[in-house]
Amino acid sequence: MTTDRRRGPSKQDQGCENESRLRAWLAAAIDAGILADRLADGRLVREALARDLDVARSVFYQNRRVKALLRKVESPVGLAVIAAPEGRSGVDIIQTIADLEIDETANLAASGASVGAVDRAASAELKALRTKVAALEEENRYLRSQLAKNGLIDTILPDTGRLPW
Incomplete structure (x- = not known):
């Protein structure tokens, strides 16, 4: 982590930290069985998620890594992986979802963009x-x-x- 005594962590480091927070929260939510309830309409509520992660809502709209991970989680393929955990841990499921290659046009159309x-x-x-x-x-x-x-x-x-x- 790159830090400056006066300024603190760099924006890039903060972005990586926000992504790791989101991954940890998603894994814990899968393990606790609450993620499926939060994804009832196919999207996570950004305001509630920002409160849980203790980050600004702008993170979900400006951080490329966080946006990509959320698109993959909220995609039909990601939802199917979450719905059928097959005894895997939340960390494994989130890694599987993060490794997905998703057609952006179909994903945007399905999400009602x-x-x-x-x-x-x-x-x-x-x-x-x-x-x-x-x-x-x-x-x-x-x-x-x-x-x-x-x-x-x-x-x-x-x-x-x-x-x-």
Whole structure:
């Protein structure tokens, strides 16, 4: 932990501390069996969570790690993992949820996020797909040119016995 005598822990260290607090609280809530009750509508109440963790509510909106962990916990996959603990400890379940790769567009749409947020996520995915399509089209053009080049060689070689270069 980086500290300055005058200022205390850095913002990055505070962010890591807030994430570890949230993980510990989620694990304890799973072990106590209260997390499923708190997730009755699929979302944790940020104000109550801030009170329990003794942090500002802005942590849930500004800290990237905390936001990502909450999105994963509140996703349909995260809720399913929490609902079926299979005898695992809360720490193991939270680690499983934290390791999940979640489709952000589907997660935003399922959570009832604003249309603008869903549109931004969808446009980012669309841009990535268009980039991939452009790369594939370029590769296709190159391979077609190679095929044409090799096809030409196959017709010239039997007639002349020599390659054109």
